[in-house]
Amino acid sequence: MNQLRELIGRIEGIDSTWVGMAWERQNCLTKPPGSLGLLEDIACRVAGIQKTLTPCVDRKRMVVFAADHGVTEEGVSPYPAEVTAQMVANFLRGGAAINAFARIAHAEVVVVDIGVKSPIPKVEDSQASVRFIQNPIRPGTRNFAQELALTEQETLDAILLGSKLACEAKEDEISLIGLGEMGIGNTTTAAAISAGLTGRSSAVVTGRGTGADDSIFALKQSIVDGAVRRHAARDAFSLLRAFGGLEIAGLVGLCLGAAVARIPIVIDGFITASAAALAVGMCPRAKEYMFAGHLSTEPGHRALLEFLEIRPILNLGMRLGEGTGAALAMNVIEAAVRGFVEMATFESAGVSDKQEVAKGVSR
């Protein structure tokens, strides 16, 4: 626990002086002030994170943690748990949605086996652009409907692996990190975390995940409800230990480590938002480094973004996970930042500003 406390102690807030100077520049650019909406906030916050008036997010990396969930034994997902391992192989071959979207965002993809239970199918034709890190903490979590999902040490190990990957990203001069995940059953885990963390009822935060039918959905709700009732503790670490999953713990560490490294991160959907919310639960300042890529249709995602008070960038009716919403939003963040850096000012472009009207035009 000392390592976690030490990690959190190294997180500083973003720099409000640079944010203020960025807003001054923002208001001189050749556009009516405010006319780029959310993009103006994004650019100024990145300036505050990077402490510069020439912020840059051109080196992007998606970190996709994969792990299994013991709670799938209860039958909470219509897909078999083997799909986690099969999808990891699909990521390595470059055939998944996240691969296509990462290519468009010019983002590297790092896939991390932090606890996949089934053997990962051998991939002959792996993509050179995809890096694979195999560091399973254990073969999936324990079934949180029956017992605690993780030991304290397993939880810590997974968090520290995530923070180490943030540290490596810093060494690789990565300027924007996207959060991704894969784990059959993990919407059940995220629902339990969300209910525990926000105090909202399990009915509000539990959704259908990857297509649960009515009977699976009812079962899922009752399992989340029972688990949240049993685990009274509301602090972030206890919730993470109680429900898992290993990929969520890795993401928590990545969020905390990115804040230490002053790298902005992009949350994806429900699962990554549950990790971000846990990280903020452990260290509120970590939030200043977070952008929300999109709003998914999974109901708990909205509850978590409201809890985090972060406005999502995109709202496209997506609910795929993998990091797809984060990868898509990276282009918007890059546009915000490049617009801020590359645009001319009224003065440099010789464009008449609004103020001149008061002097020059009588009506």
Next chain:
Amino acid sequence: MNQLRELIGRIEGIDSTWVGMAWERQNCLTKPPGSLGLLEDIACRVAGIQKTLTPCVDRKRMVVFAADHGVTEEGVSPYPAEVTAQMVANFLRGGAAINAFARIAHAEVVVVDIGVKSPIPKVEDSQASVRFIQNPIRPGTRNFAQELALTEQETLDAILLGSKLACEAKEDEISLIGLGEMGIGNTTTAAAISAGLTGRSSAVVTGRGTGADDSIFALKQSIVDGAVRRHAARDAFSLLRAFGGLEIAGLVGLCLGAAVARIPIVIDGFITASAAALAVGMCPRAKEYMFAGHLSTEPGHRALLEFLEIRPILNLGMRLGEGTGAALAMNVIEAAVRGFVEMATFESAGVSDKQEVAKGVSR
């Protein structure tokens, strides 16, 4: 008018057979069906437009029409009319928001002077990536608060210039066109068109544009209201002639020409949406080729998208125009299309589909 009728007569609808086949493929890709939300619709519609299961939107072009508006004589904008010409020079130097966003979308920029009144400042350091077409139909429209903005011939000439540019895009193998515009005063014009076309009151469709204060805003509303009352005609061509502007007429022609050329187009904000709505008023089938890049905060934009029944891709609180929202949305459209083409199917990736659960898992 025969040329316009002939142009409209050449527009065919998109191909529903290809759309249907695209949905079949969409449902085999390694993701839960429907989990990519709006992106799935986008990809299938582009497949129907291009008549292929390997759609492609990798060659993109922003076409930015610039023109002045006689109605600025009434004092409807806080910026002097000279800003239109000054911003054209800014576009040519690559210093505007649309330049930065087009670079991120890997889109060419074509700037068209279709009726700028003030002399365009000489640009020594113009960007090689920006093409400039000088073809002013006349030096701005007439003041529609006093008289008809355009003659029938001027209106036609501007429309035909736009359709010619769509034809050229086809020859250049452009696969996605974004609509852009610049014209001080043009939110007043677009408000008059919107009220005339949708039947909504001028109070609903008139906004503050590029930062009108209360007195300018009140004046603007009363001018729109008076103009709409005077011009009883509700057909698209009459409205365009009555209110202008030349850039809007050019955009109408571009929309119609793109539909003939079977090139998907991306609407930007309020001004380009007014042009798209006029084009649909002239030929309802043209709508099948249109995507709405974003929802701007200008109130008339929402009214027009509701009239068009097109769901916007982005909603970022933007109200800049120039084509900025369209350029940003191009990345999302490309992600939708490339995801569709590049993703593996459940079968090709060896990933277990949901159906197998019914067989293999008992609970």
